Amino acid sequence: MSSTTPISDTGDQEKITSGKVTRVAALAGAGAQVGVNYLKHYGKRAVGAEPAIDDLHEANASTVYRTFSKLKGGPLKVAQMLSIDKNMLPDAYRQHFAQAQYSAPPLSYPLVVKTFRREFGKGPSEIFDTFSQSAIHGASIGQVHRATKGEHTYAVKVQYPGVADSLNSDLAVVKPIALQILGLKDADVEPYFREVQAKLLEETDYTTELERSIELSQQTQQVSGVRFPSYYPEYSSSRIITMDWIDGLPLDQFVARDPDQPTRDRVGQAIWDFYHHQIHILKLFHADPHPGNFLVDADDQVVVLDFGCTKQIPDDFHRDYFEFLDADLLDDPARFEAALRTLEIVSDEDSERERQVIIENAMRGTELLGRPFHHGSFDFGDESYMAEIYQMGEEHSQNEEMRSMKTARGSAHSIYLNRAYFGLYSLMGLLGARVKTEKPVLDYF
Amino acid sequence: MEKNQIIQRYIETVLEHGEPPGSVYRFAKDLDISEREFFGQFASFEALEAGIWRDLTRATIEAISSGEEWTDFSAHHRLLTFYYAYFEKVLDHRSFFLVRFPRPSRQPLQTPPSQLRLMHDEFCDFARRIIATGVDRGELPCRGKVAHTYPGAMFLHFLSAIDFNLRDDSQGFERTDAYIEKSVKLGFDLIGTSALDSAVDLVRFLSGRTWGKDQQPSA
Structure with a gap:
């Protein structure tokens, strides 16, 4: 078999596609390429080489990633959200999608100027002493510029135009094709698409994000090891957010420098406490635990960025959900089933067989995901634990019996909270941190 | 009066x-x-309107070239700046545009109507200066006589952007911004290769001869 060139060269972050038709074409191209990669895989096997299945996932992931990266806004966000959930995607896909945070195509400086004039009646060079003409880095629906005024350095996030407007059509176009490429079932990803749609619309309103950022950072001051940039409402609007510029390393780059174990533990504990403070005390949390949303500064303090995606949970849901962390629950099948029924994971409409399968799997999942809480502290550096979680996800995705059920079980709140936890566990796994898990949680109850 | x-x-x-x-x-x-x-x-109402379209283009060019950042801007950024400034001005006259602007979408690939002749000349002068800047600074390749066709092609693109804007129903006409951003980038990418030359050749073939020296085959 002849070697196949990738669908396009590495420069395609630069090539912006437009219009529905082009987008469909771009995605269909990726679909075809995934097929080619599979052929290559089987071709290699035919000539005696035994390529690892991971290689195949790797080749497919970079193809799909390149395609998604050509599309801004909705599709990029879907890719990122899927990337958080290890259970949804093979590892290779996940890593490629995680890059998306850093590499959306840039907005031109004249358009940034226009946005400033529209929002403030003045260009950036009239407001700040200096303003970087090109973006320092991209966010999913905007990009960040560096500005100075006097002694102070600011990070200025500017939103892409028309993001909210194109969102719905983008998602409608992307969804069926994404399902095809990624080999996922509609019912499995439906809640994600709905969530992305609602949350992304919310994220396009920077005014709300600014308010939340200020509010959440004030209410989270007492968590040690965590700090927040200050926000500047006078230089912010519905399309622009200005905050302190903070020098630091995104979490994955921090880990790449191989910090010592005590430092990893400290950073991990700070993020862990930050999440539990929000989930249990504020019941309003940062629902986007992506490595790019956390910086580690020179003093090993964790800087939390980007409150675009936050989620509020009601008290009764909080109570029902965290009942599963009670280790005794696992020894009491009747109580366990009752708890599942409260969360609408099991209902009277289920057949006896369905009921059994669900309870069996939920039992295993609860034990596994609750494990860090059942000991005084937990070592997320234990790769076998992360692998076990991943494997459970793989088994679920291959278990026809579970996949064929009328999925989307449980309340919509679970999606956010599950995602926050998967994200948190992934961050802890990335850090290889040992964290104290029991005490703070008990205090909160 | x-x-x-x-x-x-x-x-x-x-x-x-x-x-x-x-x-x-x-x-x-x-x-x-x-x-x-x-x-x-x-001479006529038509001549009066022709003056309106030209004046708006001229006023936009004058307003942006006096900005302090202008001299630092690349050709790409200059063209984008023109578009964004132009569509800000259109906001003040949108109703008049909707009623009177001769929109190309109604007759694609036709010779632009004569009311746009003055606007075309004004814009093409500006486009030539932009291209010269780009070539001087090494941003665009020097293509000799073929480059004479670029201002005409850029004008057709300008008309397409106006048409897009007049059909745009997004809030704050943000889709127009996105259209400009993406299509201008595409245009500059194409000029970097010979793809645009071939496209202009095709369009010119399909549209027959148009007025204006720029679009005469280079002898």
Whole structure:
């Protein structure tokens, strides 16, 4: 078999596609390429080489990633959200999608100027002493510029135009094709698409994000090891957010420098406490635990960025959900089933067989995901634990019996909270941190 | 009566009635001037409108080239700056555009109507300066005579952007911004290769000969 060139060269972050038709074409191209990669895989096997299945996932992931990266806004966000959930995607896909945070195509400086004039009646060079003409880095629906005024350095996030407007059509176009490429079932990803749609619309309103950022950072001051940039409402609007510029390393780059174990533990504990403070005390949390949303500064303090995606949970849901962390629950099948029924994971409409399968799997999942809480502290550096979680996800995705059920079980709140936890566990796994898990949680109850 | 006053009254009349006045006689009477006075300034309503389209383009170019950042801008950024400034101005005259601007989407690949002749010349002068800047700074390749076709192609793109804007129903016309951003980038990417030359050749073939020196085959 002849070697196949990738669908396009590495420069395609630069090539912006437009219009529905082009987008469909771009995605269909990726679909075809995934097929080619599979052929290559089987071709290699035919000539005696035994390529690892991971290689195949790797080749497919970079193809799909390149395609998604050509599309801004909705599709990029879907890719990122899927990337958080290890259970949804093979590892290779996940890593490629995680890059998306850093590499959306840039907005031109004249358009940034226009946005400033529209929002403030003045260009950036009239407001700040200096303003970087090109973006320092991209966010999913905007990009960040560096500005100075006097002694102070600011990070200025500017939103892409028309993001909210194109969102719905983008998602409608992307969804069926994404399902095809990624080999996922509609019912499995439906809640994600709905969530992305609602949350992304919310994220396009920077005014709300600014308010939340200020509010959440004030209410989270007492968590040690965590700090927040200050926000500047006078230089912010519905399309622009200005905050302190903070020098630091995104979490994955921090880990790449191989910090010592005590430092990893400290950073991990700070993020862990930050999440539990929000989930249990504020019941309003940062629902986007992506490595790019956390910086580690020179003093090993964790800087939390980007409150675009936050989620509020009601008290009764909080109570029902965290009942599963009670280790005794696992020894009491009747109580366990009752708890599942409260969360609408099991209902009277289920057949006896369905009921059994669900309870069996939920039992295993609860034990596994609750494990860090059942000991005084937990070592997320234990790769076998992360692998076990991943494997459970793989088994679920291959278990026809579970996949064929009328999925989307449980309340919509679970999606956010599950995602926050998967994200948190992934961050802890990335850090290889040992964290104290029991005490703070008990205090909160 | 001053030229600008006549133009102003003409725009008001069109906006209020949704169409141009029935005759110069009628219009002059409403303005309380003689026909002679009107014709002293404009040969026809069409000529008056041609002046409006040109003046808006000219005023935009003048406004942006005096900005302090202008000299630092690349050709790409200069063209984008023109577009964003132009569509800000269109916001003030959107109703008049909707009623009177000869929109290319209604007759694609046709010779642009004669009311746009002056605007075309104004824009093409500007486009030539942009291209020269790009070539000087090594941003664009020097393609010799083929480059003479670029201003004409850029003008067609300009018309497409106006048409896109007039059809745009997104909030704050943000889709127009996205269209400009993406299509101008595509244009500059294409000029970097010979793809644009081939495309211009095709369009010119399909549209027949158009007016304007720029679009004459380079002899």
